[in-house]
Amino acid sequence: MNRAWQKFVETYLSIDRRVLGAFRIAYGLVLLYDLARRAAVLELMYSNDGVLSNHYVMFRPQADYQLSLLDNFSTPNEVRLAFALIALVYVLYTLGLFTRLTKLLALVCLASLDARNLFVEDGGVSTLILLGVWTLFLPVGEYLSLDSLRVEAGLRRLRERLVWRRAASTPAVSFAVLALTLQLCAIYWLNAAHKTGATWEHGEAVHYVLWQRRVVTELGYWLAWHEPSWLSPVATYGALVIEWLLPLLALYPFGVWPRVAAFAAALALHGGIALVLTLGPFSYAMLVLVMLRVPWPAFQALGQLWPLRSRRRWQLWRARFTRWLRHAGPSWARLRRAPPLRPRWRYVPEALVALFAYAAIADMGAGNRAFPLRLARPPWVRAINGYPRFLQRWNMFAPDAPTDDGAGVIDATTQSGRHIDPFTGEAPNFDVLERGPLAHGSIPADYLFHIHFEHNQVYRQELTRYLREWHAHEGRGAADRIVRFELWWLTKPSPPPGQLESGPTQRELIFRGP
Secondary structure, three states: OHHHHHHHHHHHHEEOHHHHHHHHHHHHHHHHHHHHHHHOOHHHHHOOOOOOOHHHHHHOOOOOOOOOHHHHOOOHHHHHHHHHHHHHHHHHHHHOOOHHHHHHHHHHHHHHHHHHOHHHOOHHHHHHHHHHHHHHHOOOOOOOOHHHHHHHHOHHHHOOOOOOOOOOOOOEEOHHHHHHHHHHHHHHHHHHHOOOOHHHHOOOHHHHHOOOOOOEOHHHHHHHHOOOOOHHHHHHHHHHHHHHHHHHHHHOOOOOHHHHHHHHHHHHHHHHHHHHEOOOOHHHHHHHHHHOOOOHHHHHHHHHOOOOOOOHHHHHHHHHHHHHHHHOOOHHHHOOOOOOOOHHHOOHHHHHHHHHHHHHHHHHHHHOOOOOOOOOOOHHHHHHHHOOOOOOOOOOOOOOOOOEEEEEEEEEEEOOOOEEEOOOOEOOOOOHHHOOOOOOOHHHHHHHHHHOOHHHHHHHHHHHHHHHOHHHHOOOOHHHOEEEEEEEEEEEEOOOOOOOOOOOOEEEEEEEEO
16 A cells, blocks of 8 residues: 555656756746737736726726735836846846746736736636646755755755755655646647537637637738648547547656657647637646646657757756756755654645645536536635636537627728728728738737627626727827727638638628717
């Protein structure tokens, strides 16, 4: 029994501290990418000059238990300051400086960004939040970090006061490691289990996804017009196979090759998705999650294959980098350290992991029809899920891929009689579904997608306010003041496989003003 438990601990509760260091760097870079894409629409989506002011969100929250630190920043310059502070936190976390503090601050910043405007929430951000929560309880800053180098530099001065507890080569042991593995399995399993529609059964899902102008990239748009007949069946069934197979590879208890194979499969799946679709940070967040199951020797093997051998200077750089990769971990950690907390407190992190695990399982049961377990969700559980946006809803392009395309277009008339779409700064384009990716980008497209639903009707008055004040925010004269506008939702059936043309674009007037 002891041997079986030891094997379980080694397989599912332990993780190499060097892998955690590599994870922290990759995760921090994804956080910075997410912040950069939000900064491109900072005024429109996060300031009071945009489509949703902070005081209106506090008056009419978009969800129960919604809270954001960004609600305290109103003007565009204030929001820019907030974004700069968040960027500083992300950079410090990525570099591994003051990591025990910055990993908590990074999670708070990410949850605040998400909760400030839920119209732009997506599965990628949810995955990043889940990663941030589970890794709160793991030592992500003990390797490949400035913290390790900073402490190592002062080793002689600190040796008399600090006695370090674990070796860098000793794996970290926590139920949070098991939670991360089960989280990976749940995401892939639920996404696969929900794909029961005809488009997935007949191998047509990828074909129809490529005709979604709201999320397609330039490459995806080109591929939709030049798609070979074999592409959609191969990619559709391949995606299903990978989603069903990845949980098995992640849980396989013998050897390291299944974990490496899992990452290779995830790289093929999410690399392909990132090339043809703009789904926020989803693909990158999933790769970072799967990376946690990759053993450290695989990273070392990759470093040995580094292809920079052509010039002497690159050889020197590679040698220094490889040496740092091998030894940047805290040599101070090879010493022994007395536990900094009293023994009765050492179980608190594991208790918190169990608490979040219960909240995660309860939310899975509430938001996923394929999940068989239903747990009680009292208010305190819903608060744990709600305030940090710790959500578990996994049904992307399920049960069917959409067989029609949609986009929002604003037709605003200025004082001078000119027609303009304020989101693009150009004339309203009612042929947008006949062309390539949307001109105003994926985040405004997501906002228009959500605002056209009736249950979000209460937030349309904020869009009306933004349009009335648009000329002042853009520094335009009175001639460009918007005197009336119409929000249209355009739909167009996607062409069936093997065809490039379908029915005409249909227009639906959502609302007009003032």
